[in-house]
Amino acid sequence: MVDSPKYIIYNGGRFEKTGKIIIIFFCIFKEMRVLVRIYGVKIPKSPGVNYHEALNRLSEERRNRTLRFVRKDDRIRSVIAEALVRTLFLRDHQVDNESLRFTVNSYGKPSLAAYPDYHYNLSHSGDYVLCAVDSRPSGIDVEEIKPIDLTIADRFFSGAENRQIREIPKDRRIGYFYQLWTAKESYIKFRGNGLSMPLNSFSIRIDDDHIELSEQDGCLVQEPDCYFKAFEISPQYKATLCSESPNHPGTIEWMDCLDLFKKFVEVSGGNYATR
């Protein structure tokens, strides 16, 4: 009789240990399952893509916004952006294109109204449109490298970031600046706070390929709640992803613009008409 409580405790210990192992495996499996995917479209130089066919299948808000753009480049990026989001969603979900509704948070971060667990983020610049699709919040930014007065960093970046920029040899400084910029933007977009979050309220540190949030509102960051990854898309561009998931993809999944539009028209129940 005296021994029986020990036996129970022993069994309980074994159960506790097995339970812990199962939970650890479950967590690892969950982490492995979460994989952000990044899709990219390079805007073709030559005409031949029927943007109007796609434009008519977008939200009214997007159509109006797109038509208000003065520059053709902006209109094209805007059409591709929403067509990409819709195509990626529709090809995996049995819903009608017309039923998809977008909503925005108080800072303008868009999402699909009826699908709060489907996270995406868009970025477009120059010849590229990128879209990150994630089961958790993420932010992506692509920027075309253009000549820029680097003193802008004094105004927008943190003291630590400005020191990093000055340590970089002059010939690599502009590339580094844009890398930092896209990392900062990706973080703001991950948070979804827009420009209500001052760019100098946090610091990003870049060491070779490793990018991390080093400081927020003047405090050192101990445990990261987000992970960064830079992507090489062209020497003239910088792109960074920021996600809650550490399982970043190694590459971007590129889609041909014409194929995207054909697919979009197909998944939205029509026939793509060539121009």
Ligand SMILES: CC(C)(COP(=O)(O)OP(=O)(O)OC[C@H]1O[C@@H](n2cnc3c(N)ncnc32)[C@H](O)[C@@H]1OP(=O)(O)O)[C@@H](O)C(=O)NCCC(=O)NCCS
């Ligand atoms: C709107 C903002 C979120 C990103 O702007 P951006 O870098 O000019 O544009 P991007 O192409 O990367 O991103 C635009 C997309 O972000 C998404 N977006 C808009 N507001 C967002 C927010 N609050 N959070 C996350 N994503 C947002 C939208 O999908 C938008 O694309 P769409 O309008 O075609 O749907 C905002 O951070 C901004 O205006 N940044 C500019 C800041 C700046 O001037 N920095 C200078 C550094 S020196």
